[in-house]
Amino acid sequence: MKNIIPFVALAILVLSCKRETDVRVKHGEQLSFTTESSILRDGDLVGVSMDSPLSYINVKMTYGSGNLTPGNKLYWPVNMPDSAVTFLAYHPYSASYNEGGVVVFSAEPDQRSDEAFRASRLLVAQTKASVNEPSVKFDFEHKMSKLIFYVRNDSGSKLEDVYLTAYPSLQFNMDKVDFRVCGEKVDIHAHNTATSSDGVDAYEAIIAPQKTTLTLTLKTASAEYTAMVDTKVEFKSGKQYSNYRLATLDPNKASRPISFTLVEADWKELPDYSYLEPISGGTLEEFTDLGVYRMQNGSAVPIRTYAAGSDQYSLISGTTSAGWRLMNPALGEMFEFTTPMTYNQEGNSYTINIRSFGLSGFEADYSSTASTIKTENGLVWAVDENKDYGYIIATE
DSSP states (O other): TTHHHHHHHHHHHHHHHHHHHHHHOOOSSOOEEEOOOOSOOOOOEEEEEEEETEEEEEEEEETTEEEEEEOOOOOOOOOOOOOEEEEEEEESSOOTTOOOOOEEEESBBBBBSSHHHHTTEEEEEEEOOTTTOOOEEEOOOOEEEEEEEEEEEEESOOOOEEEEEEEOOOEEETTTTTTTEEOEEEEEEEEEEOOOSSEEEEEEEEEEEEEOOOOEEEEEOOOOEEEEEOOEEEEEETHHHHEEEEEOOOOOGSSSSSOOOOEEEEESSOOOOOOBBBOBBBOGGGGSEEEEEEEEEEEEEEEEOOTTTTEEEEEESSOOOEEEEETTTTTTTTEEEESSSOOOSOOOOOEEEEEEESSSSSSOOOEEEEEEEEEEEEEEEEESSSSSEEEEEOOO
């Protein structure tokens, strides 16, 4: 019996060592995941995928204090060579991506609630790491585009809804990480993110990157307003676009479309209220934007102005006529100013012929007499002598 006991003990020792060897063979160094992103909130769910030889697909992780924690620990393979492996992370997490490959992300059509608005952001990070760097660090970027519309409601009626029609969906490959717009356009209801101390509302809507024209509908309890961007805009990934001038809702102008220009900027988490006040009346010579103005007691108020570079215009020159034609194909507008004599000399008075279509609040196709009150830097300031119109047009 004394000889048997040492043999049994030896057998137990060998089995114990074998189990320890099996544990070491099972996996290598444990992986850890971090991010310095200030976009995520504690408790946000993130999906993480890793390419061969790991083959982890859409692992659900929870963000907290800069760390991404999976439900179960993840490890490098044992004897993993020191070669780079690609890691992809995205938010918000979706279990429907569990098979990997090509997937579709869609912004919420109704973004009026805080939860729906945040769920419409697509955050993506891609990085490389190796077995000698078991800590994987992600730097998240926005992949959608954001529209910010600043509006002051002077209508006396509550603003109940702001919506637009656009593509909400992106298709992306979780292996190649390329993105493209897909699906159909839908009505997207904007989120009232903030209201300034002076009563300006910031409405935000998240859409897929796309090149399109936009028309916003603003509904109050008693009226409906239309706001149109003045040209086709290329909405880029990770950028935000806000109106150059503040829009105001006037109860006497509910039937007149609001035209606005968008300014591109880097995505900010909160509205910065960067805009100019609406153009107020002044003498015609004080304005420099090409377009048509209404003259009221010597003061000019813009009817329709055009942003430089956003429209197509041409000079009209012939043996019997001269003038200027502007077309905005995106909005279906045309304005043509022609005269049988030179109009680019101050003090000249001459017959004009006006043709137009698509301009709201402006009389189309008429003849009158105008006089030039100023010429400078390739522009002419002209006043209609018979009608309440002023014009700023081009000579070159």
